[in-house]
Amino acid sequence: MSVVLRAVAVTVSDRCARGEQEDESGAILVSLLKELGARIVATEIVPDDLVPLAEKLRGYAERADVNLIMTTGGTGLSPRDNTPEATRAVIEREVPGIAEAMRAESLKKTPTAMISRGVCGVRSGALIVNLPGSPAAVRECFDVIRPVLAHAVALLAGRSHDGTDASA
Numbered sequence: 150m151s152v153v154l155r156a157v158a159v160t161v162s163d164r165c166a167r168g169e170q171e172d173e174s175g176a177i178l179v180s181l182l183k184e185l186g187a188r189i190v191a192t193e194i195v196p197d198d199l200v201p202l203a204e205k206l207r208g209y210a211e212r213a214d215v216n217l218i219m220t221t222g223g224t225g226l227s228p229r230d231n232t233p234e235a236t237r238a239v240i241e242r243e244v245p246g247i248a249e250a251m252r253a254e255s256l257k258k259t260p261t262a263m264i265s266r267g268v269c270g271v272r273s274g275a276l277i278v279n280l281p282g283s284p285a286a287v288r289e290c291f292d293v294i295r296p297v298l299a300h301a302v303a304l305l306a307g308r309s310h311d312g313t314d315a316s317a
Contacts, residue, residue, distance in 0.1 A: 152303040154187035155216050157209045159195060159202075161223035161232050162282065166196040173284045174221040181291045182219070185298065190215050197223050202235035210239060210272035216302045218275055222282030224267040232279050233266045240270030240277060247278060247297070251290040255281075258289065274305050 160175035172194050179189055191209070195202055202223075209215050223232030237243075247269040255262035265286075267279030276298070280290050 156187040157191045157218045159220045197229040199231040203238040206239045210275040218277045221280045233268045243270040254293045
């Protein structure tokens, strides 16, 4: 029995939140999630403010109808890039392999990938994944993790590696 991805896409950008820039990355993320068969529960554009972002992530993670939260933006070195810190404040367990895989693959295309600080982790049965903010990086990183997203969410839902109920 397969698990349906019930996803939230959060764009973290001061400029997009103020309406000064179009949210291309968020739109691409939603499109990629839909291609994967995910049901989009919510989309949001929020500024790069640490505490409100952490509260937003916590709130979505604790909803029963959400099992995947993906952010785009706020993972660089700018003083306003707070997405990794907000995510770390919320997650109960880190899933470093996802972030490592995205950085490793991106590094093959651009040396700036090594300064991406995105993290991934779990809270309340929801997988939280930080993607970079550029449209190209969203596509590139999503392609890297696409094969494991449904499996990771299924494991969080209590499914075993063979797809059966792990509690049986």
